[in-house]
Amino acid sequence: MGTLDTHAWLADHGDYLFRVARRQLHSDELAEDAVQETLLAALSAQARYAGEASPRTWLTGILKHKIVDQIRRNVREVEIPRDADGEEAVDSLFKQDGHWAELVRPWGNPHTEAELSQLRRVLDECADRLKPVMAQVFSLREVAGMETEEICKELDITPTNCWVLLHRARLFMRQCLELNGFSKAGAA
C-alpha cells in the first residue's frame, strides 16, 4: 500500500514540489535534488504520516527542511563577498547627496490571475539574477522566512554582513522588477 501511495506522490506533487524548490534554490539541478531527498525522506517517515495534513502539506513541510539543507551546503561553496562588493551598484541608485537618482515608480496593482502569474515569473527571473550568496540570503529570509539571526548562524556571517546582503538584494530586486515592466508607467 505504501508503494502505491509513494508513486502517487511523485505523480501528483512532483511538479509542485519542484516549483517551490526551484523558486528558492534558483537551480534546476538543486531543486531536483531537493525533491528527490524529500520523497526519499518521506518514504522513510511514512509511518509517521498519520493523515493529519494533506500529503502535499506534509511533503512541503519536509521539502522546506531539505531546501534549507541545500542552501546551507551550497553557501559553503560560494565566497562571501566583502562589504565593499556591490557598493558601486548601490551608489548608482543614489545621488551624491543621498537622494534617489531616479523616480521610484509605483507598481501596478495585479488583480487578475494572469497579472499575478506574470509578476511571479518576473520575480523568479530577477531572483535568479542575484549574485549567488545574495540569492541564498534573500531566499532564506524572504522565501523560507527564517530570522536574520538564524541565517547569520547558519551561514557563519556577521549580522552586519547579513543585513548588507539583504539590503542590496532588495534594492536590486526592486530595480529589476521596475526594469522588467512591473511599474504602472513602465508597463508596455
Add this chain to the structure above:
Amino acid sequence: MKWMATCRETTELASRAMDQRLPFGDRMAMRMHLAICRNCARFDQQLQEMRRLFRVETGADEDVAPGLTAEARQRIATEMQKKLGT
C-alpha cells in the same frame, strides 16, 4: 543623530526594519522621512509587497514555471524504487 535621514539612509532603515525592530531614534528618523518623501514611501511599500509575493506559495500550482522534466522524474522514480527495494 541627524534630525532626518537621507533617502539612501532611509532605504537602509526600511530594509532593516523588515528584519528587526529599529531603535527609537532610527524609527523616528525613518517615519519622518517616509512621511514627506514619495519615493521612499513607495520603496517601503514595495519591500512589503515583495515579501508578501515571495511568501505565498500559491503559484507553484500553475504551469507558468516548468515542472520536473521527464528525465528528472525518471531519475527520482528510480531512486525511490531502489529505496523501496532495500
